Amino acid sequence: MNFNLIDIDKMASVAVNNWRSDWADQLMITLSGTWIWSPLYAFLIGLMIYTYRRASWMVVLGVILLVGMADWTSVHFFKNVFMRLRPSRDPSLEGLLFLPHGRGGLYGFVSSHAANLFAIAAYVTWVLKKRFRIFGYGIMYVWAAVIGYSRIYLARHFLGDVVCGALWGMLLAYGMTWLIHSWLSKAYPSASQYLYLPRTRLKRKEARREVSS
DSSP states (O other): OOOHHHHHHHHHHHHHSSSHHHHHHHHHHHOSSSGGGGGHHHHHHHHHHHHHGGHHHHHHHHHHHHHHHHHHIIIIIIIHHHHOOGGGGGGGGGTTTOOTTTTOOOSSOHHHHHHHHHHHHHHHHHHHHTTTTGGGGHHHHHHHHHHHHHHTTTTTTTTHHHHHHHHHHHHHHHHHOOOOOOOOHHHHHTTGGGGGOOOOOHHHHHHHHHOOO
């Protein structure tokens, strides 16, 4: 039997949804919520303020703009363009899924949850890991991945929706981090030392040029 990527994606997502229990239903609904994470967001903003002091408004503004972009583009660049039905709305999966949290909206590619959360995870990691080593161990990515899993478990998204949403969110975070670094370097040069920039070929060339000079 031949399977394409769409079929594999569906089978994997159904397997995750069907591997369930009553206690896990409630746990996944809780993890998938928005307001439950408000204390964490407040804590992370507090760490940004503590780290960047007077320059913190730029860093905090960066994450606000980033989440806005991730959320808006996930809908208007993907959901409204590809119009891929959510698992809970897919007629071919009717009767195969458990829906402990309802059906949700109509389209699911890409996952806005994944785009937003992985954008936050990448950005927070890069702006705080130099000051707080714990962020260098990928804890923010684990957090985002667990919530992404909950979206598949609840049949709100296919696995591919979450993976692609995560990649899109991290790409946006990469661009925002470079933009914030550029702003900090000009307005608050001393604060830019705390921001980690993902290495690129261009950055390696610049580093070698500085060493040689």
